[in-house]
Amino acid sequence: MYQAIVLLPLLGAILAGAISLWGARARFPGAEPSDDHHAHDHAANGHAHHAEAHAGAAHDDHHAPAEPAAEGSRAAEIITTSLLAIAMVLSWIAFWRVGFGGEEQRIVLFNWMISGDFKVDWALRVDSLTAVMLVVVTTVSGLVHLYSIGYMAEDPYRPRFFAYLSLFTFAMLALVTADNLAQLFFGWEGVGLASYLLIGFWYHKPEANAAAIKAFIVNRVGDFGFALGIFAVFMMTGSIDFDTIFAQAPSLTGKTINFFGWHADALTLICLLLFMGAMGKSAQFLLHTWLPDAMEGPTPVSALIHAATMVTAGVFMVARLSPLFELSPNAAAFVTLVGATTAFFAATVGLVQNDIKRIVAYSTCSQLGYMFVAMGVGAYSVGMFHLFTHAFFKALLFLGSGSVIMAMHHEQDIRNMGGLKDKIPFTYWTMVIGTLALTGFPLTAGYFSKDAIIEAAFVGKNPFAAYAFVLTVAAAGLTAFYSWRLIYKTFHGTPHDKHHYDAARESPAVILIPLGVLALGSIAAGYPFKEFFAGHHVAEFFRESVKQSAAVIEAIHHSPKIVVWTPTVMMALGWGVATYFYLYRPDIPASMMRQHDALYRFLLNKWYFDEIYDVIFVKPALWLGRLLWKGGDGRVIDGFGPDGVSARVLDVTRNVVRLQTGYLYHYAFAMLIGAAALITWFMFAGGGAR
Numbered sequence: 001m002y003q004a005i006v007l008l009p010l011l012g013a014i015l016a017g018a019i020s021l022w023g024a025r026a027r028f029p030g031a032e033p034s035d036d037h038h039a040h041d042h043a044a045n046g047h048a049h050h051a052e053a054h055a056g057a058a059h060d061d062h063h064a065p066a067e068p069a070a071e072g073s074r075a076a077e078i079i080t081t082s083l084l085a086i087a088m089v090l091s092w093i094a095f096w097r098v099g100f101g102g103e104e105q106r107i108v109l110f111n112w113m114i115s116g117d118f119k120v121d122w123a124l125r126v127d128s129l130t131a132v133m134l135v136v137v138t139t140v141s142g143l144v145h146l147y148s149i150g151y152m153a154e155d156p157y158r159p160r161f162f163a164y165l166s167l168f169t170f171a172m173l174a175l176v177t178a179d180n181l182a183q184l185f186f187g188w189e190g191v192g193l194a195s196y197l198l199i200g201f202w203y204h205k206p207e208a209n210a211a212a213i214k215a216f217i218v219n220r221v222g223d224f225g226f227a228l229g230i231f232a233v234f235m236m237t238g239s240i241d242f243d244t245i246f247a248q249a250p251s252l253t254g255k256t257i258n259f260f261g262w263h264a265d266a267l268t269l270i271c272l273l274l275f276m277g278a279m280g281k282s283a284q285f286l287l288h289t290w291l292p293d294a295m296e297g298p299t300p301v302s303a304l305i306h307a308a309t310m311v312t313a314g315v316f317m318v319a320r321l322s323p324l325f326e327l328s329p330n331a332a333a334f335v336t337l338v339g340a341t342t343a344f345f346a347a348t349v350g351l352v353q354n355d356i357k358r359i360v361a362y363s364t365c366s367q368l369g370y371m372f373v374a375m376g377v378g379a380y381s382v383g384m385f386h387l388f389t390h391a392f393f394k395a396l397l398f399l400g401s402g403s404v405i406m407a408m409h410h411e412q413d414i415r416n417m418g419g420l421k422d423k424i425p426f427t428y429w430t431m432v433i434g435t436l437a438l439t440g441f442p443l444t445a446g447y448f449s450k451d452a453i454i455e456a457a458f459v460g461k462n463p464f465a466a467y468a469f470v471l472t473v474a475a476a477g478l479t480a481f482y483s484w485r486l487i488y489k490t491f492h493g494t495p496h497d498k499h500h501y502d503a504a505r506e507s508p509a510v511i512l513i514p515l516g517v518l519a520l521g522s523i524a525a526g527y528p529f530k531e532f533f534a535g536h537h538v539a540e541f542f543r544e545s546v547k548q549s550a551a552v553i554e555a556i557h558h559s560p561k562i563v564v565w566t567p568t569v570m571m572a573l574g575w576g577v578a579t580y581f582y583l584y585r586p587d588i589p590a591s592m593m594r595q596h597d598a599l600y601r602f603l604l605n606k607w608y609f610d611e612i613y614d615v616i617f618v619k620p621a622l623w624l625g626r627l628l629w630k631g632g633d634g635r636v637i638d639g640f641g642p643d644g645v646s647a648r649v650l651d652v653t654r655n656v657v658r659l660q661t662g663y664l665y666h667y668a669f670a671m672l673i674g675a676a677a678l679i680t681w682f683m684f685a686g687g688g689a690r
Contacts (some may be wrong), residue, residue, distance in 0.1 A: 222280015229273030277315025339372025377460030378549030480574025
């Protein structure tokens with residue numbers, strides 16, 4: 001069963017990829033898919049805009065007519081979605097068996113790498129932590145596949161899209177079932193590759209290509225640290241197998257690693273390097289810049305990356321390696337610092353964004369910060385609880401945003417929306433449910449998980465726990481404000497684009513069914529699981545899959561009432577201010593923007609991180625590249641090589657060749673001149689000898 005969960009998406013990716021290649025060859029016989037100029041020309045005419053538009057809606061006059069879909073598009077959709085549905089059902093069965101039945105096991109599939117004493121098996125590690133991730137990944141991915149059937153209905157390259165989606169899902173499942181660091185790194189890089197393919201799916205758009213490259217490069221920075229961490233683990237323990245590492249971890253206490261002359265504490269350095277990978281993959285402060293740009297991909301991609309897969313990989317990795325982090329209080333403190341800073345930073349930026357998908361993206365960034373705060377203070381199960389609940393309401397908000405974009409004919413700026421609640425009521429109410437869960441409204445899923453993190457920060461013992469408590473409480477108020485700002489500007493008030501408003505209508509059932517399921521999950525994923533993630537049954541549910549800090553879990557239950565109610569009060573305050581600003585006094589936000597223009601621009605430009613990185617890293621890299629290109633390659637290599645010595649040799653040989661005329665008297669004359677020169681040389685040489 002567990003093998004099937006992992007391999008079914010891979011099978012779907014292979015079949016959909018084969019259908020995509022076959023369809024491309026059928027449409028353009030004799031041409032390689034990569035040299036498909038006709039397809040590229042069509043893409044340049046705007047097929048992406050058709051995909052973002054409502055199925056059947058009238059398109060703008062300047063758009064070219066949609067190209068016929070690739071052969072077998074329907075087959076690719078049905079195959080991949082069906083296989084994901086099977087994997088999803090099996091995952092829920094596994095969740096029940098493993099989490100509540102204790103059916104933990106290690107399944108060896110094959111020997112992967114053997115080099116002397118170094119042996120690595122490809123094995124599936126099935127425990128409660130794995131079971132939680134299997135449910136999250138397959139459920140959200142399955143619903144995204146179903147949603148994509150409607151959302152991408154007019155895109156001619158659907159088989160390729162569905163192949164990428166399933167490949168992404170397989171890579172994430174390989175990551176969460178990993179039994180060693182090499183296998184985990186395979187899945188880690190696999191989701192990075194798949195995200196590059198999906199973000200840049202509409203490759204004719206320069207913005208999409210730039211966003212895909214940016215995501216890939218920023219993640220390489222984090223992954224470099226992650227790889228060094230894996231090497232350090234192997235150097236200190238002689239193994240990359242989790243069981244061996246965890247067994248030897250206590251013996252590493254007090255040991256040091258010579259790191260560029262600095263004798264660093266081994267466990268601290270290892271955990272910081274590993275966490276560097278999590279910072280990149282989970283878009284934490286300083287390595288977060290790729291996340292909002294990833295919105296250039298199709299909306300289902302945004303939901304998949306931001307809700308269930310790539311960005312949660314870092315959180316999962318820290319939870320999986322919790323026996324190491326528990327032994328390194330300094331590294332845990334740093335995790336808390338970064339998580340709290342990210343939660344607050346992203347929330348402040350989300351206040352002023354106008355792109356509907358970017359607002360939800362910064363919300364994701366902020367919520368991931370919450371999860372790392374929980375990991376940093378030792379409440380690993382609480383962090384996983386928020387990961388579990390967040391997947392439902394964040395996927396709901398992204399897919400709901402896609403439904404809005406379709407209704408508004410690919411318009412994404414909330415300033416151009418308004419009054420849509422009567423036009424698309426089902427989408428409206430599902431997004432309201434998602435917003436209630438995100439902001440922590442009582443009895444929704446987010447209420448139980450996010451509030452537990454804030455309480456864990458309050459009772460935490462590391463040096464940055466108090467800092468994390470203050471910032472997460474502040475972020476709770478900011479989250480409520482920008483979330484309801486999105487709802488009010490999109491669905492309430494008067495329409496700002498009358499043409500698109502009049503044409504707006506509810507999405508088809510294939511879009512709405514996933515929204516309904518996720519809305520249900522945004523409510524039901526909280527209370528029923530509270531005791532198993534953040535209550536009295538944590539130890540018996542997670543068992544040895546994470547290193548439990550029983551003291552923190554117990555202390556959460558004895559938090560003062562004022563701490564328990566503070567997040568709810570902040571949520572209500574943020575909601576109230578947003579309601580007053582955007583329903584009753586919309587002139588106030590505009591006035592505040594003018595009065596505090598510098599602060600507004602600071603937040604609108606995302607604390608100027610892109611500009612700072614451009615000055616520090618991008619421009620020097622371009623300058624160096626240009627220097628090596630023009631100076632090194634052009635002047636030195638080409639100057640001395642093809643344009644220098646090589647060119648002179650060619651000149652000489654070209655002139656010598658001219659002597660080969662084919663006339664006998666020319667050769668006789670040359671022989672005569674040569675003989676005369678030789679005799680003359682002998683005469684003078686002989687005279688010199690005497």
